[in-house]
Amino acid sequence: MAQIIVVTSGKGGVGKTTSSAAIATGLALQGHKTVVIDFDIGLRNLDLIMGCERRVVYDFVNVINGEANLNQALIKDKRCEKLFVLPASQTRDKDALTKEGVGRVLDDLAKEFDYILCDSPAGIEQGAMMALYFADIAIVTTNPEVSSVRDSDRILGMLQSKSRRAEQNLEPIKEYLLLTRYSPTRVKSGEMLSVEDVSEILAIPLLGVIPESQSVLKASNSGVPVIIDQESDAGLAYSDTVARLLGEDLPVRFITEEKKGFLQRIFGS
Amino acid sequence: MPKPSLELKGSSFTLSVLHINNQDLDAVAAELDHKLAQAPQFFIGAPLVVNLSGLDGEEVDVAALKQLLTSRQLVIVGVTGASAALNQQAKDQGLASIKAGKQSPVTPPQVRNTKIVKQNIRSGQQVYAKDGDLVIFGAVGNGAEVIADGSIHIYGALRGKAMAGAGGDRHAVIIAQSMEAELVSIAGQYWLAENLQQHCPGKSGCIRLEGESLIVESLPL
Ligand SMILES: Nc1ncnc2c1ncn2[C@@H]1O[C@H](COP(=O)(O)OP(=O)(O)OP(=O)(O)O)[C@@H](O)[C@H]1O
Ligand SMILES: [Mg+2]
Numbered sequence: 001m002a003q004i005i006v007v008t009s010g011k012g013g014v015g016k017t018t019s020s021a022a023i024a025t026g027l028a029l030q031g032h033k034t035v036v037i038d039f040d041i042g043l044r045n046l047d048l049i050m051g052c053e054r055r056v057v058y059d060f061v062n063v064i065n066g067e068a069n070l071n072q073a074l075i076k077d078k079r080c081e082k083l084f085v086l087p088a089s090q091t092r093d094k095d096a097l098t099k100e101g102v103g104r105v106l107d108d109l110a111k112e113f114d115y116i117l118c119d120s121p122a123g124i125e126q127g128a129m130m131a132l133y134f135a136d137i138a139i140v141t142t143n144p145e146v147s148s149v150r151d152s153d154r155i156l157g158m159l160q161s162k163s164r165r166a167e168q169n170l171e172p173i174k175e176y177l178l179l180t181r182y183s184p185t186r187v188k189s190g191e192m193l194s195v196e197d198v199s200e201i202l203a204i205p206l207l208g209v210i211p212e213s214q215s216v217l218k219a220s221n222s223g224v225p226v227i228i229d230q231e232s233d234a235g236l237a238y239s240d241t242v243a244r245l246l247g248e249d250l251p252v253r254f255i256t257e258e259k260k261g262f263l264q265r266i267f268g269s
Numbered sequence: 270m271p272k273p274s275l276e277l278k279g280s281s282f283t284l285s286v287l288h289i290n291n292q293d294l295d296a297v298a299a300e301l302d303h304k305l306a307q308a309p310q311f312f313i314g315a316p317l318v319v320n321l322s323g324l325d326g327e328e329v330d331v332a333a334l335k336q337l338l339t340s341r342q343l344v345i346v347g348v349t350g351a352s353a354a355l356n357q358q359a360k361d362q363g364l365a366s367i368k369a370g371k372q373s374p375v376t377p378p379q380v381r382n383t384k385i386v387k388q389n390i391r392s393g394q395q396v397y398a399k400d401g402d403l404v405i406f407g408a409v410g411n412g413a414e415v416i417a418d419g420s421i422h423i424y425g426a427l428r429g430k431a432m433a434g435a436g437g438d439r440h441a442v443i444i445a446q447s448m449e450a451e452l453v454s455i456a457g458q459y460w461l462a463e464n465l466q467q468h469c470p471g472k473s474g475c476i477r478l479e480g481e482s483l484i485v486e487s488l489p490l
Contacts, residue, residue, distance in 0.1 A: 084486075099328065150392050151392070153392040153393075153410040153411065154392040154412065157390075157413070158393075160388070161394070201428070203407075
């Protein structure tokens, strides 16, 4: 059975697309046939981060409207043969995403794929609601700050009341917390909430903590999901996250301040 | 207009009922004497109805039964649950045949409904317990609202808004394991976060109305 995973947040710019690209790539690298869908109609950028923007011909809305079939619209990743991208349309308006249309496309994809990742747009409007409606698993992407935590709480309420599983009284969506752009230094100085604070407030299991890292920007500028960069802390943290999603029990890394280097120790910080 | 000499009004009375389960009046007399010895004040002079349904249609001498009871200062007003033959005998003795009414429709004391919610209330969600209390096993997030006409009990942190006594009940209370509310109100009197911070002595709290103002006590949780 295909698992439908929504990467959602409420708040914008917290790292949903970065995380969708990284986790989809990680799942595919582990041998699972995976497709990642951009639900951010009109503001597409998943294809940029995946490095396939030049190969977009047809998009998700074309498929919903019957203007193209899935095979025409799916873009095969150039690094990993088990990975596919279903890009969003740059031009159409987001009301193109109807429940029936999205449901039909997901049903078709479920016949072929192990994992279907839905990269949600920010907010709680049509696009975001459609991205979460059919989910089996939700990765609630949150930055360690008050407004992001509050929006995540709001999204958790939506998952519990406005999703297919809620409406049909099925087993609820499995909700996981992914804490992104985590900066131990800023947590220590009190500028940011800690892992414990956020976990306590949202009260859902922690799937991973991704540190704030230069490597993320570098990766997205070159169109390579950051998980490919196994030299970087963010890449390693995403690998851990994928492993946990697949059932492994791993300790959380990169949540304490890095030990100061030799020169810093001598000269202070 | 002169006052009429008589008036007929309906009224209901509570009567003690004596159940006779044995045809053998000597046995009845012996047991009755035993009972009377235990609690004479309970029976003497009190109007009694004799229930004969326990005889299962067996004959008994109603005149003798009446004699047995009156001789012990019991006042019999009628019989109930009797067979047709026994009813006739009772009538001959000047006793009324009484039908037991249905269980008196005593209105039960007004009970409040309690609404129990076993999950966290998330930002943007609202829960309302109409005409009753609200019990939450979980936290109430910032931006969430819980409302009850009665009291609100939160087994978790209250970070959002809680409004108890929404229908005006001034005796309603708000209890939370951790009081971090944006707003609490009872019967319309409210505190915002800053008022709460000034007053709240500990983590947990019970908020209620005293006179016109809210007070908070910490709980030994
Ligand atoms: N761990 C990280 N370290 C540093 N920068 C990051 C990290 N994660 C994300 N970013 C940066 O944050 C910005 C927003 O990321 P991203 O586009 O993934 O967020 P989003 O939640 O998808 O945004 P939107 O709501 O607009 O869709 C990007 O510039 C990205 O490079
Ligand atoms: Mg995005």
